[in-house]
Amino acid sequence: MAKADGSYIKEINKIEKLDLLILDDFGLKPLDNSQRLMMLELLEDRHGKRSTIIASQLPVSKWHEVISDPTIADAILDRLVHSSHRIELDGEELIRKKYKNN
Numbered sequence: 001m002a003k004a005d006g007s008y009i010k011e012i013n014k015i016e017k018l019d020l021l022i023l024d025d026f027g028l029k030p031l032d033n034s035q036r037l038m039m040l041e042l043l044e045d046r047h048g049k050r051s052t053i054i055a056s057q058l059p060v061s062k063w064h065e066v067i068s069d070p071t072i073a074d075a076i077l078d079r080l081v082h083s084s085h086r087i088e089l090d091g092e093e094l095i096r097k098k099y100k101n102n
Contacts, residue, residue, distance in 0.1 A: 012038070016045045020053065027058035027066040036072045043079045054080070 015021060021042070031039065046052055058066065060081070067073035 012041065012045075015042060016050070018050065020051045021046065022053045022055070024055045026054050026056040027063060030066050030068050033069075036067055036069055036076075039067075040072055040076050040079075043076055047079045048083065052080075060086070 043052065056063075060077075063077060064070065064073040067076060
């Protein structure tokens with residue numbers, strides 16, 4: 001419905017122009033076809049122009065499974081991996097543990 005009334009394009013244009021886009025909790029569930037295409041479109045338009053942070057508990061090696069389409073997954077990861085700075089954290093989540101007991 002959003003595509004039919006033009007609101008999808010307006011929202012995508014707004015997101016594409018943000019200096020920093022943060023995608024948090026990526027990979028909690030597999031992407032459907034429209035989500036895959038939207039992610040590819042966003043990353044393609046932002047590639048080399050704007051910053052994007054993707055936070056995930058899922059290792060990058062499992063992202064193909066979440067994206068679910070090998071061709072689109074390759075295109076998305078190509079835009080991310082070759083120009084990215086990866087930070088992998090290891091260890092317990094001390095903050096959540098601390099606040100769980102309060």
